[in-house]
Amino acid sequence: MISRITIDKIFETARVEEVIGDFVQLKKSGTNYKGLSPFTDERSPSFMVSPVKQIWKDFSSGKGGTVVSFLMEHEHFTYPEAIKFLAKKYGIEIEETEQTSEDKEQANERESLYLVSEFAKEYFHTTLLKTEEGKAIGLSYFKERGFTDETIKKFDLGYSPDSWDAFTSHAIKKGYKLEFLEKTGLSIVKEEKQFDRFKGRVMFPIVSMSGRTLGFGGRILTSDKKAAKYLNSPESDIYHKSKVLYGIFHAKQSIAKEDNCYLVEGYTDVIQFHQTGIHNVVSSSGTALTSEQIRLVNRLTKNITVLFDGDTAGLRASLRGIDLILEQGMNVKICTFPEGEDPDSFSRKNSLEELTLYLEENAKDFITFKASLLAKDAKNDPIKKSETIHDMVNSIAKIPDVIKREVYIKECSRIMDISEQVLFNTLAQVLRKEQKDASKRAEVPQEAFEVISSEKKIEKVDVQFQLEQKIIQLLLLYGDVEEDFEELIMETDEKGEIILKPEIHKSRVFEKIYLDLQEDEIEFMNPEFKDLYFEVVNRFNQNPEAKAETFVTELNPEMASAVTNFLMEEERYSLSDWERKEIYVKKKELTIAQMVSETILNLRRHLVSQKISELSEVMKQEDNPEKESGLQEIVDYISLKKVLSNKLNRVL
Template sequence: MITQQTIQQITNRIDIVEIVGEFVKLKKRGANYLGNCPFHNEKSPSFTVSPSKEIYKCFGCGKSGNAIGFVMEHEKYTYVEALKWIAARYNIEIEETVTSPEVKQQQQVAESLLILNSFAQKYFSKNLTETEEGQSAALSYLKHRGFREEVIEKFQLGYNLEAKDDLVTILQKSQFSLEVAQKAGLVTNRNDSFYDSYRGRIIFPIHNQSGKIIGFGARVIKSNEKAPKYINTPENEVYVKSKILYGTYFARQAINKFDECLLVEGYTDVVSLHQAGIENVVASGGTSLTIDQLRLIRKHTNNLTIIYDGDSAGVKAALRGLDMALEEGLNVKLVLIPDNEDPDSYVKKIGATPFRAFVDENKKDFIIFQLEVMLKDAGNDTAKKSAVVNQVAETLSKFHRAEDFTKQQDYIRQCSGILKIDEGGLTTLVNKLKREKITKEENRQVNTPDPYPVDSGNNVPAEETSSLLINDEYQERNLLRALLEYGLLSWDEERTMADFIFEELEHYSIEDPNLDSLLQVYKDYYYKGLQPSTKTLLYDENDNVRKLAVLLSIQQYELSPRWDSKMEGMNINNRDVSRQDVTMSLNYFKLRKIKKMFDENQRDIEKAASFEEQMDLIKIHNVLKDEEQKITRQLGTVIFK
């Protein structure tokens, strides 16, 4: 286990904006940062990061937590793996206590693939540059293709020797598990003997977003009709092909800079374009685009330009995934490379500047291009033309954001003109498909009970965290929020605001068990002198406490700092409202409790068995009424019965 001292050192060094910014494009919005949530399909940004509170919260799907939790959720790491990832980023040395054999084995299994891949990459790179076979067979081939040493080194390209078990021998000498190496795809087992998988192939390491090598693509050099051109790592715990785009680690900053992602088909296309200075490019590996790959792009930009070969296979490959791209809110353009060229050969043929100009001048609108291709295939066949109309309407029905309405109408106008059909008829068909989709979704929701009800008080669609709250107990929640935010401030010369709140709660109870648990944890921290706050509770061992601390502390909206310049002298943003906030939170909390006591007392009066019991209950009624009026006078509120 990692020592508490190391964990404390890690948490003290964490900058949540830096950590989340490794994976999400963030923009400053007031005191917080805003971006598109990486955990769900989101069209408008609702993912908020608070640097002051060191927490993130998505007001769309409800995901929330601290920097460590974000890394765990996003990278699918264990707690220990996330701590080690953050420690490595900040150059913090990890100290670990003695762990049980079971836990130690689990940690080793979790890290073994990444360690093995890193070792194998160094072996492959050394083969390429330091062995006679690698230099003559592979390095000479790469240089003949126009790849310079700096780009070969940047992408950590390598070579696997033709010997049947050279890598196997080295792995055994280095005491690596050949079973793990088989899972990593580096070796194969035939008749109980292990052999190298990528013999005589150039190796392209595949990196995740944090730069760790998760797999390899191996390209054959010699022409061999029986051998596949590329062999890729089989799917395992760290390599899932549908969630990977080759080159993302190297392209992230350039994609953010140009606000555009260029998508090509192959590894060499990416390497060539990077060498030419065009770095905002990734590759799909020749497969159809998946939702996860599209969402990976949307983390950095909404603008996707697909650059594929101009042959029929390239066209069909480019068209696959269009509807998913539209549903993800991506603006998709298509560029087809002419003359049987691919991006690799074409950029080398004409140069970087003309290539950029070619891409900018030849971007085709994806929807219009798809329509033209389908019409060409349909020819004069009436039935096929009818199918084209339905397909176009289905595609246009994917636009569902309010801000896309004008774009959708423009597409309907253009498509109806190309199809030579009535614009109103196409509009009707598109709307019909949208209604059917909505009805189908509504029926699905009616038939599937929602385990996480919507928290209508804050318009926050709930997830696990909001299911911890009783929907009508907003006053309890707001009081706990004020305690977390202001509890350590002074109420007067002798008491903190926490002391004041505890005193006021002596005759009241918190009904929600999770909120009451949070209050007790806060008190436990407080009376032990541990300075409880949102930040300290973020690392509490109780998962519910951590989730509630986040949920209560971050708000979806905040006042614009421009109010202070518009309302001179008012000091709207920076004035101290802590006493007012605590007082009002307490008073509204009490009013709700008193209302419940009224209702219970009224029922007791109606059920009273004697006149004396009834008179005692009426006295309680009057006491509650006096307390209610005292609170409403403080709030300036009138209660109507």
């Protein structure tokens, strides 16, 4: 168990904007930060982070909470793992008991896979540095590639012994289950035998954006033509190669800082760039680029530079990935290295200054690059030139931004010496075809339609739910605020008629709400709101000046998420940036007392209306012996409702 003192220290030290900033590119928006949702595929920001409240809210998926809940949602950490991650990030000492084999067995399956992968990473790294075989074969290979000891340690490079079951046997002896060794793909199980998948290979651990070990890439060092040169972990519950970029953990901060990401092909390309001094680089690990991988980069920057070696044949195949990047609304540049060179070899032969200068001078805009590449083939052949232009227009059609499309059309017209009008007409045809194809895919077969009534059923609004929700929100947002409340006291005038006499009382919002609801013996109907109401009121009673965001860290994850929804509701409107459109919204802080009084009166009136309806139903029963007294009770409630309505009109 982690002590409460340690947890409190972590919450006091950790900055939600810093931690989330490692995973999402955040931009200042007033007192808050906004960015693209890391949980959904979107192009307009709906993700908000509040440094003042130290919470976050994703309006597209509905998720929200503290810095810990973000790590639990985004990285699938357990609560203790999220706490440990933050402790490590901020250099906070944490006390914990060593995990026993029983604890390992009790961990859920995903966590077991993470534990096994982490153990394997340490095993391969230790084998590389501490065993004779590892040093003679694995370490000498990395040294030949020019990797320093610091680089080898930074990327946790390793070596798997050239023995059938060296790793598997060692892992089982240490208490790790064969079931999880098989599910991660580290071990292959056939009948009664098991052996190591990565036997005799140098190892490249593949880690998530937060540094969790997901899988491995292994390179064979022998000239065995039957074995694959590179071998990756198979798909598992924790490793999905289409959603992972090699090097993203070490590159994320640099990508956000430089506002650009270099995309290369192999593991050694990434490592060599890092060693030279360029850190904003990731790799698709030899797989075809996917939308999910591009979205990982898109959270950190809108700019991506794709680096290719001088192999022209490979270039054409890779150009398909460019269209995927354009579809995400990103800015793409392409840089090629001299023939026979790749990012790994070129960075080895050049200093940081030379490499940086080369990248700056040779990175071309995608349209310029594509035109020069395809034009080589076309030469004086009109048909091939026509195909090249069509290819370029198809790529431009992928860009969602209308202005960018027009700019690229003009550039394409200049480069290919063809009229803009023809290109715009071709673009329009391509876009129409794409829309038509999309419509066809979305069409539902005729027989799937059901006959439905023409009378549309209107969903009834749950008034009590909304009013209870509003009271919780007022408590959380303004519970500690002291306000002047106008109390309307019922008195009888000289003629015997009821009048409302105003009296001003100063009190905190939470006191006003609590005393008013207690006076009328009003209880919440929604069980979640009821629990949250008493939790919040109790905390304010203990410390009247407490802020809701300070005790959100002590609530259970479900309650904390609900509290965040209320606390961040106001931030939803800042996403629209109304003031830029010269629409000025009245701040709620200016009318807190009015909102509180209005909400309580509305709840009272609603409950009285409910009581009138209930009594009216009882009065409809013919054999009701208390009909006369019941009718009088209805009359009294109607009078009370009228008084409440008058009070409410006065408040409004």
